[in-house]
Each structure stands twice: as C-alpha cells, then as structure tokens.
Amino acid sequence: MDTSTALWTLASYFIIGLSYLVGLTFVLGLMWRLWGYLRTPMPWPEATTPAPETESGAVTRVIGDVFLFPNLFKADKLLWAGAWVFHLALFAILFRHLRYFTFPVPGIVLTMESLALFFGYLFGMAVLYLLWRRLALPRTLYLSGLPDYFALVLLGIIAGTGIMVSYWAHVYLVDVKAFILGLLTLHPVPPPMHPLFIIHYLLVLVLMFYFPFSKLLHAGGVFFSPSRNQPYQVQKPGKRYVNPWDYPVR
Amino acid sequence: MAKFDETPIIQDPAKAGILAPPPIREHATAAMRCWPGKAKDHKAIDLPEERVPDWQQKAIAKLGELLEKNKALRVYMDICVRCGACADKCQYYLGTGDPQNMPVARAELLRQVFRRYYTLGGRLFPDLSHAAEFDEEMLEKWYIYFYQCSECRRCSVFCPYGIDTAEITMAAREIMSSIGVATKYVTEVVAKVYERGNNLGIPPLAWIDNCEFLEEDVEEEEGISLRFPVDEQGADVLLVPPSADNFANVDTMIGYAKLFHLLGIRWTTSTYCNEGGNFGLFLNYYNLKKVNKRIIDAARMLGVKTIIWGECGHAWRAGVLTPTLNGPMDMFDPPYPYHISQFIVDMLRKGALDGKIDKSANDDYLVTYHDPCNPARSSQLIEEPREVLRASCNRFVEMPADTIREKTFCCGAGGGLLTDEVMPIRMAGGKPRAMAVKHVGANYLATPCAICKAQLPEVMSYWDVPVQVGGVIDLLANALKL
Numbered sequence: 001m002d003t004s005t006a007l008w009t010l011a012s013y014f015i016i017g018l019s020y021l022v023g024l025t026f027v028l029g030l031m032w033r034l035w036g037y038l039r040t041p042m043p044w045p046e047a048t049t050p051a052p053e054t055e056s057g058a059v060t061r062v063i064g065d066v067f068l069f070p071n072l073f074k075a076d077k078l079l080w081a082g083a084w085v086f087h088l089a090l091f092a093i094l095f096r097h098l099r100y101f102t103f104p105v106p107g108i109v110l111t112m113e114s115l116a117l118f119f120g121y122l123f124g125m126a127v128l129y130l131l132w133r134r135l136a137l138p139r140t141l142y143l144s145g146l147p148d149y150f151a152l153v154l155l156g157i158i159a160g161t162g163i164m165v166s167y168w169a170h171v172y173l174v175d176v177k178a179f180i181l182g183l184l185t186l187h188p189v190p191p192p193m194h195p196l197f198i199i200h201y202l203l204v205l206v207l208m209f210y211f212p213f214s215k216l217l218h219a220g221g222v223f224f225s226p227s228r229n230q231p232y233q234v235q236k237p238g239k240r241y242v243n244p245w246d247y248p249v250r
Numbered sequence: 251m252a253k254f255d256e257t258p259i260i261q262d263p264a265k266a267g268i269l270a271p272p273p274i275r276e277h278a279t280a281a282m283r284c285w286p287g288k289a290k291d292h293k294a295i296d297l298p299e300e301r302v303p304d305w306q307q308k309a310i311a312k313l314g315e316l317l318e319k320n321k322a323l324r325v326y327m328d329i330c331v332r333c334g335a336c337a338d339k340c341q342y343y344l345g346t347g348d349p350q351n352m353p354v355a356r357a358e359l360l361r362q363v364f365r366r367y368y369t370l371g372g373r374l375f376p377d378l379s380h381a382a383e384f385d386e387e388m389l390e391k392w393y394i395y396f397y398q399c400s401e402c403r404r405c406s407v408f409c410p411y412g413i414d415t416a417e418i419t420m421a422a423r424e425i426m427s428s429i430g431v432a433t434k435y436v437t438e439v440v441a442k443v444y445e446r447g448n449n450l451g452i453p454p455l456a457w458i459d460n461c462e463f464l465e466e467d468v469e470e471e472e473g474i475s476l477r478f479p480v481d482e483q484g485a486d487v488l489l490v491p492p493s494a495d496n497f498a499n500v501d502t503m504i505g506y507a508k509l510f511h512l513l514g515i516r517w518t519t520s521t522y523c524n525e526g527g528n529f530g531l532f533l534n535y536y537n538l539k540k541v542n543k544r545i546i547d548a549a550r551m552l553g554v555k556t557i558i559w560g561e562c563g564h565a566w567r568a569g570v571l572t573p574t575l576n577g578p579m580d581m582f583d584p585p586y587p588y589h590i591s592q593f594i595v596d597m598l599r600k601g602a603l604d605g606k607i608d609k610s611a612n613d614d615y616l617v618t619y620h621d622p623c624n625p626a627r628s629s630q631l632i633e634e635p636r637e638v639l640r641a642s643c644n645r646f647v648e649m650p651a652d653t654i655r656e657k658t659f660c661c662g663a664g665g666g667l668l669t670d671e672v673m674p675i676r677m678a679g680g681k682p683r684a685m686a687v688k689h690v691g692a693n694y695l696a697t698p699c700a701i702c703k704a705q706l707p708e709v710m711s712y713w714d715v716p717v718q719v720g721g722v723i724d725l726l727a728n729a730l731k732l
Contacts, residue, residue, distance in 0.1 A: 033328070042321040043535070044574050048406045048414065049630040050656055065410065074657070075335035075408035083333070083410070138274045140334040142349045143358075145380045148332050213371060218411060221329035226322045227403075227412035232630050234570040235585050241574045245319055249540040 012190035015198070019183055022205040029212030030220065037224040043243040051232035058231040065228055079133065086126035092119040093159070100173075100180045120163045127156040151216060154207055161200035171197040254673040258282060258346045259681070267650045267689025269682050271338035275347035282675050284397045284433035284667070291434070294441040295537055298430030305429040306384055310367050312425045313360075317368065322417040327364045329411050330354060336405035336415070341659045342398050345678025350395045353405035353415040359391055360422050389431065396422040397433055398675055400665035401532065402623035407656050419665070424534045432533060435669035439529040440537050443544070447524050448493035454521035460496050461519070468504060474732050476507045478519070481552065485518035488549045489590075490526040490569075491560030492700030495721075499703050502561055505723035508730050509594065513602055517558075523548035526565030527700065532666035539575045542568050546576045556583045558590050561721050563622030563699035564664065570629045589625075590723060591634040591698060598641055603730075611729045612643035618692035619648070619722075620683060620706065621658035622699035632656070635698055635722045642726040649686040659683045661697075663705035680709030688715045695719045 052058050064070055072080040096116050099105045131152050134144045165171040175192035182189040191198065210216065223229065233239040258279045260272050289299040302308055317324050337352040338344065349355055358380070365372030365381035372381030382388055401416035426432060442451040452460075461478035468476045479485060487510070495503040496519075510517045523544040530537030549557045557579075559569040569587045573579050579586040597603055619639055625631035632655050639646050653659055662679025687695055687710065695706060695717045706719045 037321065037325050040318060040321040040324045043319060044571050046322055046414070046417070048403060048412055048627055048656070050632060051630065065412070069410050071408050071412065072333070072335055072410040075339065079333065079335060137334065139271065139337040139349070139352060140332075142274055143332045143334055143337065143352065143354055145332070146378055147380060213369065215329065215331045218329035218331055221325050222411050224321065224325045225329075225412045226325070227406050227414045227417075234573065234629070235587065237584060240578055243574055246539075246575075249536060249543060 008193060009190070015191055015201070016183070016188040018202075018205060019188075022209045023183075026208040026211060030217075033212050033217060034220050034224075037221060041244045042226040042230070043245065045230060045232070045234050045241045046226040047230040047232045048227040049232055051230065053232055053236070055231055058229055062223060062225075062229045065225075066222055082126055082129045082133065085122060086130060089119045089123035089126060090155075092116075093123055093162070100177050101184065103177070103181060117163070117167060120159060120166075123159050124156065124163070127152055127159065131156070147215060151210075151214065154203060154210075158200060158203045158207060161196055161203065165194065165197045165200055169194075169196050254677075256674060256677075258348070258674040259678040260345060260347050264682075264685035264689070267686040268652060269344045269685060272344060272347035274349050276349060278346045278348035279342070279351065279398060279675060279678075280348070280394060282398065282672050283394050284435060284669060285671050287432040287434050287437035291437040291441040292430060292432065294444060295437060295533075297427050297432060297437065297534075301430045305389075305431075308429050309384055309389075309425050310363075312428045313364065313421075314368065316421050316424060317364075320417070320421065322414060323421045326357070326411075326413045326418060327361055327368075330357065330361070330413055332358075333410070335408050335410065336413075339405050339408045340399075341402075341404070341662055341679045341682045342400075342675060345662075345681040346675070350391070351398060353399075353409075356395050356399055357413070357415050357418045359388070359395060360418050363388060389426075392422055392426060393431060396426070397666065398672070400623065400660045400663065400667055400679065402660035402664055403627040404623065404657070404660065407627065416665075420531075423532065427534045433666060433669070436529050436532050436666040439666075440533060440541060443525060443529070443541055447520075447522055447544070449525050449527045449529065450493045450497060452493055452497065452524070457493075457496060457519070457521050457524055464496075464500060464503060464507070468507075472732075474508075474511075476504070476511055478503070478507055479517060480519050481521055482516070482518035484553050485516045486555045487515055487517040488545075488552055488554040488557045489517050489519055489560055490523065490545050490548075490557060490565070491519065492527045492562035492565060493525045494700040494704065495560060496524070499700065499721060499724075501724040501727070502703075502721035505721060505727035506560065506590070508727040508732060509597075509723065512606060512730055512732060513597060518552060518554070520548035520552060522551065526559050526562045526569060528565060528568035529666060531564055531568050538568065538571075542572055543576050545569075545572065546579070549582065554582075556586065556588060558588050558593055560590055561698035561700070561723060563624040563701060565700075566631060567624035567628045589629075589631060589634070591631060591638055594638050594723070594726065595634045598637065603641070606731050607641060607726070607729045608731050609642060609644050609729055612694075612725050613645065615643060615694035615718075615725070616645045616647060616692045617643050617694045617696055617725065618646070618687060618690050619654070620661070620687075620695055620697040620702060621654055621656075622697055622702050623658060623660045623664055625698065626658050627656055631698075635696070638722050638726055639696055642722075642729045647690050647692060649690050653682065653686040659686070661699070661702040661705045662709060664701055668701050668704055676705060677709060677712045680705060681713060684709050684713035684715050687717055688713070693717055694725070696722045696725060698722045 171194040179191045342351040362382035363384045371379040399419040406414040528541045530541040659682040
C-alpha cells in the first residue's frame with residue numbers, strides 16, 4: 001500500500017467516524033434541546049392578542065407562522081420576501097437531496113430535477129441578499145455578530161460547493177449514494193475521492209454539529225413560542241390556566 | 251423652554267403620521283436612569299434592602315431558576331436570529347435612536363449573560379459566541395435599558411417567532427429585584443398599595459371624602475343625585491378602578507357612577523383595594539401575585555357577585571391573570587375576569603341602554619382611540635372600547651393602521667416609566683403616538699388607561715398637539731340621558 005492510499009484510508013475512517021459522531025450529536029442534541037422546551041412550563045397565559053380562542057385556532061396560527069411568516073410580512077416586506085424565498089429554496093434543495101438517501105428514489109424527487117439548479121441559484125441569491133441586508137442597514141449592522149455571519153456564510157459555501165459538484169466538477173452520483181446509504185445502513189464505505197465533495201460534506205457536518213446549539217434552532221423553537229401557540233381563553237369557563245410551580249403568598 | 255434634557259429626543263417630524271426609522275445614535279439614552287429604590291420600600295415589599303453582597307452568583311443562579319420555570323424565556327433566549335424586524339418597531343428606539351432600545355438589542359443584554367453561563371459555546375468561547383460576564387457594567391446596562399422598556403409587546407407582533415421582549419424584560423427585572431436592585435418609582439408604588447390600598451397612596455378616609463365630594467359636585471353641577479358607594483357590604487359589583495380615576499380623572503369615575511346609576515346596579519369601591527393597577531407586574535412574580543390577591547380578598551370581604559375592572563391598561567393585563575395567580579373565581583358570577591368595556595358592550599347588546607344615549611352630546615369632539623398596549627396585545631380588548639365609542643359619539647376616526655389595534659404604540663410611560671426623572675425617555679417614547687394623533691387632527695383622544703391618561707397630556711403638549719385626553723366611559727357618560 002503506497003502512502004497516498006494509506007492516507008486516504010485513514011481520511012476515510014476519519015470522515016466516517018466524524019459522520020457518526022456528528023449525526024449522533026445532531027439527533028441527540030436536537031432531542032435534548034426540544035425536550036428542554038417541551039418540559040419547561042409557561043407559568044401564565046402569554047398569547048399575544050388578538051389571538052385565536054380555540055386550541056385548533058392556535059395550532060393554525062403556528063402552522064401559518066411556520067409556512068408564511070405573517071409577522072415578518074407586517075414588519076418588512078422586502079425582508080419577508082428574502083426570508084421566504086431563502087427557506088423555500090432551502091426546503092426544495094433538502095428535499096431534492098432525498099435522491100442520495102433513498103433507494104428507489106421517489107418519483108417526485110426525480111421530477112423536480114429540472115428545477116434543482118434554479119433552486120440552487122435562488123438559494124444563493126437569497127443568501128447574498130440576507131448578507132447584504134445585514135451589512136447595508138445601520139440597524140442590522142449594529143445587531144449582527146459573528147454567529148450571524150457564520151451561519152449565512154456557511155450555508156452559502158455549502159450551497160456553492162453543492163452546485164459545483166452537481167453541475168460543474170461532477171462527483172460520481174453512484175459513489176455518493178453508496179457512501180451515504182452505507183452510513184445509513186451501518187455498513188460504511190469510503191466517501192468518493194473528490195476534494196470539492198469532501199469539502200461540501202464536511203461543511204454540512206459542521207452545520208449539523210452547530211445546529212442544535214445555535215440560533216438555527218429557531219426551526220424547532222418556532223413551535224414552542226408561547227406568545228404564538230397559546231389560545232386566549234382566560235375568560236372561558238373551565239379553562240383556568242394553572243401555573244404548575246405556583247406558591248401561596250401571605 | 252423644556253424642563254429637562256432634550257438631547258436624547260429626536261425632533262424630526264413624521265410623514266403622514268408615521269415615523270421613519272431614525273439614524274443610530276449610540277448611547278443617546280445611556281445616562282437616563284430611574285432613581286434607585288429606597289431601603290424602606292424594598293423592605294415593605296420583601297426585596298433585599300440593598301444590593302446583596304454575592305449579587306453576581308445570586309443573579310446567575312436566579313437566571314438558571316427562571317430558565318427552568320418559564321418556557322418563553324428559555325425559548326426566546328435561543329431562537330432569535332437577529333433579523334432586525336423588531337428593531338424599528340419600538341417607540342423608544344424611534345424616539346431616541348439609541349440602538350440599545352431596539353428590542354433585539356435590549357434582549358441581547360440578557361442573552362449575552364445567558365450564553366456566558368448557560369451555553370457550552372459561551373462558556374468556552376465567550377467572544378465568538380456573543381457572550382458577556384454579568385459584571386458591574388452589565389448590571390448598569392440592565393438597570394438602564396430594562397427600565398427603558400415599557401413591556402408593551404409591540405416588538406412581539408413583528409417577530410417571526412413572536413419573541414416577546416416584555417417577557418425578557420420581566421425576567422431581567424425579576425433577577426435584579428432578587429439581588430436588591432429596583433427603581434424607586436416601582437417599589438414605592440407597590441409599597442403604597444400594601445400600606446394604603448392603592449398606587450397613589452390615598453388613605454381610606456381621603457378616598458371616602460373624595461367620593462362624597464364627587465357626589466356633591468355632580469349634584470351641584472348637573473342636578474343629578476349620584477352615589478359613589480364605598481365599602482358597601484353585599485353590593486352586586488365591586489369596581490376596581492385605577493385610583494387615579496378618583497383624583498385626576500374624575501370624569502371617568504363619574505362615568506362609572508352614571509352608568510351603574512342608570513342601570514340600577516348596586517356597586518361599590520373598596521378602601522382595602524381601590525386600585526386595579528398592579529406594579530408588581532413591572533417588578534416580580536411574588537409582588538404581582540400579592541398585589542392582585544387584594545382584589546379577590548376585597549371582593550370576598552364585601553360579598554359582591556362580580557368584580558369589574560375599570561379603565562386601566564396593565565390592571566386589565568394583571569386582571570386576566572387573576573384566576574392563574576389567585577385561584578379559581580367560581581364564587582363570582584361569570585364572566586370573569588370582567589372589564590368595564592366588555593360590561594358596557596354586553597349592556598348595549600342587551601338593549602339596556604337603548605334610547606338612553608344622545609350621541610349628539612359629543613358632537614363637539616372629533617374622537618380617536620388610543621389602544622393601550624396591555625388591553626390590545628395582552629388581553630384581547632380591541633373591539634369593545636371602539637364599540638362603546640361608536641355608540642357614544644358621531645365623530646370617530648382611526649389613526650393610521652400601523653399605529654392602532656395590535657400595532658398600537660405604547661403611550662411611552664407604561665411598565666413603570668411614569669416617573670419624572672426619565673422625562674426625556676417618556677417624551678421620546680410618546681412621539682409616535684403624538685405624531686399619529688396630530689395626523690388625524692382629533693380633538694379628543696380616548697383611552698381606557700390611567701397611565702396613558704397621565705402620560706399623554708404631557709406628551710401632546712410637548713409635541714404641540716392640541717388634543718384633550720380622556721376615558722372611553724367619559725364620552726359615554728356625557729351622552730347618557732339620566
């Protein structure tokens with residue numbers, strides 16, 4: 001075995017090990033954080049009014065928040081458009097990645113193949129807009145810190161390298177799929193020997209590792225925001241809101 | 251010539267009643283601080299008399315405790331992405347340009363401390379994670395900027411996740427009060443409530459005296475024999491007004507009396523609790539609960555059938571929390587808690603006031619309605635006061651849509667800021683409201699809130715807006731045919 005083969009084998013083991021470590025951190029970290037949100041009580045009614053007066057109304061309000069960002073629309077139309085396109089494209093891209101994770105690949109994933117590059121560029125443009133906005137407005141420039149730029153730049157580079165390995169410096173699809181399915185079925189095989197792909201993949205691992213412990217957790221936290229997910233029922237008979245840790249005074 | 255330092259206030263006018271986001275003026279309000287609480291008041295309301303020796307550890311531990319006890323705090327510490335949607339929505343930022351008054355920046359003061367002590371990244375790499383020690387300088391910033399927030403929740407309406415800076419401010423004030431750091435105004439008011447029954451510190455005899463004076467006054471001026479009952483056992487209704495209604499806003503007090511008189515309802519106020527306002531809400535949970543408990547106690551002592559909350563904004567916010575804070579209200583007639591505007595609307599719908607209202611009595615007024623922050627954004631009271639106004643006057647106009655209903659601006663002095671040492675903050679915070687009123691050209695600004703009624707006349711005079719400020723029920727009473 002020559003040196004480079006040995007090094008590559010070593011690197012493969014490293015990448016495979018890291019993949020499992022990060023995957024575990026991502027899943028357990030996410031569960032731990034969301035469990036934290038779930039178990040923490042909200043001591044008093046907290047809905048921002050006007051609020052729905054039924055539980056199903058509150059569920060609808062949260063679903064609306066998740067898909068349409070109505071508050072952001074009220075706040076800033078341009079930011080709303082940028083943020084909405086950003087998340088739509090992100091979702092489309094993640095969905096399209098199912099082709100690397102599933103066998104056989106669902107038909108719908110294959111049919112959107114023609115749009116994949118479009119969403120890739122759309123996502124890139126949205127990242128650039130959000131980055132530009134942070135820098136261009138005095139208010140957001142004042143607010144933005146390293147974690148904010150880090151998340152955007154990381155996503156931008158992941159998108160850029162992703163587009164490159166799909167449409168420019170092609171990585172062999174079969175190799176990628178063998179690698180990913182190998183990881184998922186616990187029979188890991190070495191990753192494709194393709195520097196850009198390795199960069200793309202390692203950055204995704206960074207993102208996954210970072211996700212549960214950063215502001216990116218808004219993706220999960222949005223479901224737990226008491227000002228949005230509570231119905232307003234303080235005057236409804238039989239709906240007394242109880243504070244579980246309440247104590248008597250005097 | 252103004253009697254205070256005007257430098258924190260941005261003077262640029264509004265366009266069509268709406269203020270554009272101001273330029274950033276760092277530290278514009280950094281010198282504006284409320285006077286610190288006095289030991290005797292702290293003692294009276296179970297706060298440490300002075301800052302405790304191990305205040306840093308205590309505060310950090312208290313933060314940890316609150317994170318376990320309050321879902322909103324825990325979630326809102328993590329999920330802010332600093333998109334800046336809220337940044338230009340706060341009246342204090344619009345009026346001063348101080349970037350620390352952007353809701354997100356205000357919340358970051360607590361988040362930085364949270365990250366430093368309660369996240370791995372913040373503990374290992376504080377600089378990279380935007381984390382900061384809870385030191386003397388940070389405590390100073392907390393004290394200044396968490397007392398430049400009126401807990402009005404306007405930012406929450408524009409946040410994609412509904413992050414409620416009021417919850418964060420309340421948590422920061424809870425932590426500060428646990429180490430003996432609070433403002434003179436808020437602690438003094440709470441202490442007065444325990445001692446005398448109300449925020450203004452009116453002794454029971456003076457309250458009774460004033461009610462008799464009002465009876466004579468109305469009799470003399472209008473020839474009507476009205477009653478202002480106090481401590482009447484077995485009355486139907488306990489009215490819990492803001493105490494200011496009996497002294498400063500007497501037209502509102504007369505309004506309650508006229509309405510109950512016309513409906514033939516036996517009502518009473520209580521000298522044990524003649525205040526719905528709850529400054530505990532601006533301080534800590536313990537005092538919030540204790541202040542509110544007096545309402546239930548007074549109602550049970552008097553044996554009333556129901557409690558009606560008067561025209562006070564944060565009283566109503568605390569009011570809707572009553573069953574949570576002070577136990578079930580099953581011993582009273584539903585609905586409960588019950589607000590005077592809701593009561594009037596119910597009476598209107600039942601036809602109890604049919605033919606008894608002469609709207610033309612208010613024809614001199616071009617009326618507009620200021621939604622107080624707490625009823626609008628915390629307790630679902632948006633339509634009812636408008637319904638009362640439409641039933642009481644012919645000329646009613648709305649201010650620009652971005653300044654009313656759930657998007658209403660705070661008057662600028664809620665949340666414990668109605669104190670003269672922060673007058674520049676108050677005038678700056680009241681500016682968006684003043685500009686909107688100016689734009690519609692109303693000559694009567696109706697609002698069901700005692701703090702708004704104390705603050706807005708000063709704001710309107712500072713911003714040169716000729717308008718009379720008064721209650722909602724004042725106009726109804728003016729139109730009632732007795």
